[in-house]
Each structure stands twice: as structure tokens, then as C-alpha cells.
Amino acid sequence: MNAAPEPATGTGRLECLGGETIGVVGAGMMGAALAYTCARAGADVVLVGRTVDGARRGVAYASHREARARTTDSAVSRALLDRITPTDRLADLEPASLVVEAVPENVVVKQQVMRSVEAVTHEGTVLASTTSTLPITTLSSALTRAEALVGMHFFSPVDRMPLVEVIAGARTSEAVFTTALDYARMLGKTPIVVRDSRGFFTSRVMERYLDEALTAVGEGVDPDVVERAATAAGYPVPPLRLLDEISLTLNRAVQRENRTAVEAVGGTWQGTSADRVRDRLIDDHDRGGRSVGRGFYDYDVDGSRIGLWPGLHEVFGTRRTIQLDDMRDRLMFVQAVEALRCLDEGVVGSDDDADTGSVLGIGFPARTGGVVSFVRSYPGGADRFAARARELADRYGVRFLPPHR
Structure with missing residues (x-):
């Protein structure tokens, strides 16, 4: 899941990926912003949408982001945007050295897309x-x-948010993992390494923030x-506003994926009061x-x-x-406690990465x-x-x- 804390903007263009071709599959807001970020770093980008018109809308989004960047040299801006090629043909990804999928957060959908990408790209x-x-590891099992x-x-928005979580699956090669870290840095991002597990680090910790707000509303807190x-x-975006920005429907879709995973291995899903608040707003x-x-x-309109x-x-x-x-402390402590659990489980390898991820990625x-320095x-x-x-546990619960x- 993606956060929307106050972003940190960079200045200038990196131009360090000149000559590289990067493919992006999915031309929605995430994919379009990613395509723009790659083009801004000097890469040629193949942006694949479901339709050519959809891919072109992705380029239009990139154009809008470039206009907001207030570039004074229109020729430079035009050249940047011309590096993005919109298409609906996966075969156009053939020259790419890196292909990033940016499609909905669903195992079946992502696996289908990546199988199709694998078929048209080189080894x-x-x-x-x-x-x-x-x-x-789950996504790669279909490849x-x-x-x-x-x-x-x-x-999100990719062109302004500085963090990237980099995750190796059980079969990811060391060379591929190292290359991914290099790409993140060449795109001007700060990578942190997290263990392959559901929710990784930032999404797990951010979900506690959002759920605590939902729980409080369900309790009758104003x-x-x-x-x-x-x-x-000191949060740059308060939780109910952030839920609106993410969309409650997307937030619920992530929870349903979590439930599916728990039940697939014979577990019992434990619904929470936060789930019920979300459901009432959406369904009722x-x-x-x-x-x-x-x-x-x-x-307004x-x-x-x-x-x-x-x-x-x-x-x-x-x-x-x-x-x-x-x-205030409910929001902060529930995240801090989850971060400590992540450290104990080895989901994130160091206090520094936990701090970096929490500030740059999810707006702690x-x-x-x-989040760890807070403790x-x-x-x-x-x-x-x-x-x-x-x-807090005595008043509000053992979490x-x-x-x-």
C-alpha cells in the first residue's frame, strides 16, 4: 500500500540512465508517475497500458507533472516527455533492461502480467x-x-517520494537484487532492504496508523x-484524510488479500473494529x-x-x-510497537532502515x-x-x- 506523506522534491535532472530502456506495465497514476521518473533520469521508457489511449493518458499525466515542476526550458521538457513511448503491446518491452509492473494489488493479476512480460523479454x-x-516469493512462483x-x-507520487523498499524473494538472484538497488539509486531514490513477507515493513507499520484512526472513530471518538x-x-497527513487519498476501497482490497492469504494456509481471519468502520462507510x-x-x-465538484x-x-x-x-500517543505508539515487532522478526534489518522507511515512506x-528513534x-x-x-494498553487494548x- 502507498502512503501520501508530505513529499520531498528533488531538483534538477539526473540523466544517469541515458541509453537504458525501462518498461512500465500499467498506465494508472503509479505507472505514469514511474514512467515520468524514469524519463527524468534519462531512460527511454515504454509505457504499456490496457489500451493505447490509456497509455497516452499516462503520458498526459507525466506531462502534467512536468508542467508543475516549472521547468523553464520547454525543449528540455519536450525531449524528456518524448522519451516515453505509449503502447498497448507487451512485445514493445523486448529492448528493456528493467520492466516494472504497476498493476492492481492482486496476486492473480500481477502473476498474469509478469508471465506475459517474461514471455516477451530477454533472459x-x-x-x-x-x-x-x-x-x-508468491508472485514469482508463477514464473x-x-x-x-x-x-x-x-x-506515491513516485516522482516526489524518495523511498523505495527493495525485496528479494526466495529465488531472487543476488545479481538481480543488487541491480535493483542500483536502479533505485540511479532514479534518485533512497532504498531500504526489507525481508520478503506480507506487508513488508512500511505497509505493516502504516496500516497500524490507519487502523488506529478507524478504531477510534468506531469507538465514538470525534x-x-x-x-x-x-x-x-507532526504527521504531514492525518489518517482519515490519508485514507480518503488512498481510497477506502483500495485499503479494504488490501485487507481482503490479507484475509485470503491467512485462510489459504488454514488460518482463521480475525476481523477488527477498524474493518467494520471501513465497511460501514463503503457499503452503507x-x-x-x-x-x-x-x-x-x-x-466539491x-x-x-x-x-x-x-x-x-x-x-x-x-x-x-x-x-x-x-x-496522539495511540497513533504513534501503535506504529512504534509494530516497528519493534518488525525488527524482532527481521523484516527490516536495522534501526536506521526502520527510521528511514518510516520518515521518507509513510510520514512518521x-x-x-x-519510528525507532522515537522509542x-x-x-x-x-x-x-x-x-x-x-x-495505553490498559485503556485501549493490548495492541x-x-x-x-
Whole structure:
């Protein structure tokens, strides 16, 4: 899943991929922004859409992003955009040294696309998935060249977000993994290495932030308090607004993929109050997020945010009073505890990568230094952090208890 924290913009063009051809499959917002990023770095890009018109719309999106970059030299901009070739023919990917799929977050869909890409590219082509949650080992199981597939989880908008999670599947070759790290750097990104597991690092930690906000709303906490607490903590985008930007429907689709995976191995899916809040908004009130003009917030005809939907009070009530400090700490601690679990499980290899991923990828308050630094530097030290976590657990649930370390 992709976040939308306050992005960090770069300056100038990298032009370090001159002569390279990169393929992007999927011409939606993610694919189009990725194509633009690759062209900005000097690569020739083959952008494959379901239709030629769809691919051309992807180029139009790239053109819009370039116009917003306020480039003064129109010839440079034109040359950049001319490096993107829109097509609906997968066969046009043949010269690519790297092909990145940017299609919906669904195992079957991604496997079908990657099998088709594998069939038209040469043996040395690196195949990459932008998945934010699906294990690379699972995706690669459908391929003949499983060793060629690597995870490159970019963040949206790709041209402005600096982070890439790079993930090796069980059969990913060391050469392919190293090449993926090189490509990330050549595109001007900061890569972090995470272990192949469902949700990886950033999506797992961000999901706790979003779910905590949903849980609070379901408890009857005033949605405005939830948003103000996040802003007070230093999050660049408060959680209910972020859910609208991501879309509640996409957020639910990711949860359903998680449920499918759990049940496929004989597990029992444990639904949560966060799931129920999301379902009520989508199913009972047709509020799927900003893309449909209504979610936690109302939007005008131009798509501009008006304010929180007043109906939230009627649907969920405001029966629980909570101090702003408690709501702030709920959002921060639930992420910190999940990050500690990820470290213990080896999902992320170092405190530094965890901090980098949390700040650059999912908008954890930058003033803390990152999600692990927040724990390490908590006023009063580790004992006080643990004590505060127990206070939150006593009031709001055991999810705030940190792992025994």
C-alpha cells in the first residue's frame, strides 16, 4: 500500500540512465508517475497500458507533472516527455533492461502480467513488482525465471517520494537484487532492504496508523480530534484524510488479500473494529474516498476538500471523550510497537532502515528521527516508554504492548 506523506522534491535532472530502456506495465497514476521518473533520469521508457489511449493518458499525466515542476526550458521538457513511448503491446518491452509492473494489488493479476512480460523479454531483463504488500516469493512462483523477479515498492507520487523498499524473494538472484538497488539509486531514490513477507515493513507499520484512526472513530471518538492529534504529533497527513487519498476501497482490497492469504494456509481471519468502520462507510453510505468525491471528508465538484463529513457523528456517535495527548500517543505508539515487532522478526534489518522507511515512506513525524528513534529517545528512556505503552494498553487494548526484547 502507498502512503501520501508530505513529499520531498528533488531538483534538477539526473540523466544517469541515458541509453537504458525501462518498461512500465500499467498506465494508472503509479505507472505514469514511474514512467515520468524514469524519463527524468534519462531512460527511454515504454509505457504499456490496457489500451493505447490509456497509455497516452499516462503520458498526459507525466506531462502534467512536468508542467508543475516549472521547468523553464520547454525543449528540455519536450525531449524528456518524448522519451516515453505509449503502447498497448507487451512485445514493445523486448529492448528493456528493467520492466516494472504497476498493476492492481492482486496476486492473480500481477502473476498474469509478469508471465506475459517474461514471455516477451530477454533472459537478462530484471523484472520488478511495485507491490506494497504481496510476497515476492508468491508472485514469482508463477514464473519460469523466478530468479529475475525483485520487489521495488515505490511510493506515491513516485516522482516526489524518495523511498523505495527493495525485496528479494526466495529465488531472487543476488545479481538481480543488487541491480535493483542500483536502479533505485540511479532514479534518485533512497532504498531500504526489507525481508520478503506480507506487508513488508512500511505497509505493516502504516496500516497500524490507519487502523488506529478507524478504531477510534468506531469507538465514538470525534473524528476531528483524531485528525488534530495526528497534526499535533507532526504527521504531514492525518489518517482519515490519508485514507480518503488512498481510497477506502483500495485499503479494504488490501485487507481482503490479507484475509485470503491467512485462510489459504488454514488460518482463521480475525476481523477488527477498524474493518467494520471501513465497511460501514463503503457499503452503507457509499463513501469510498476522494476518488469518488466522498469519504471521511466531503469534496466539491472540483475535488477540493470541504471538511469532515457531518454524517460521521450520526453514524458513529461521539460517545467517547479522549484527551488529545492520548489520541496522539495511540497513533504513534501503535506504529512504534509494530516497528519493534518488525525488527524482532527481521523484516527490516536495522534501526536506521526502520527510521528511514518510516520518515521518507509513510510520514512518521520527522522531528522524532523515525519510528525507532522515537522509542530510543522517549523522555525518561525505555522504561518510561514501556510504562506509557502499558497505560495505553490498559485503556485501549493490548495492541499497545511492546514485544519482550
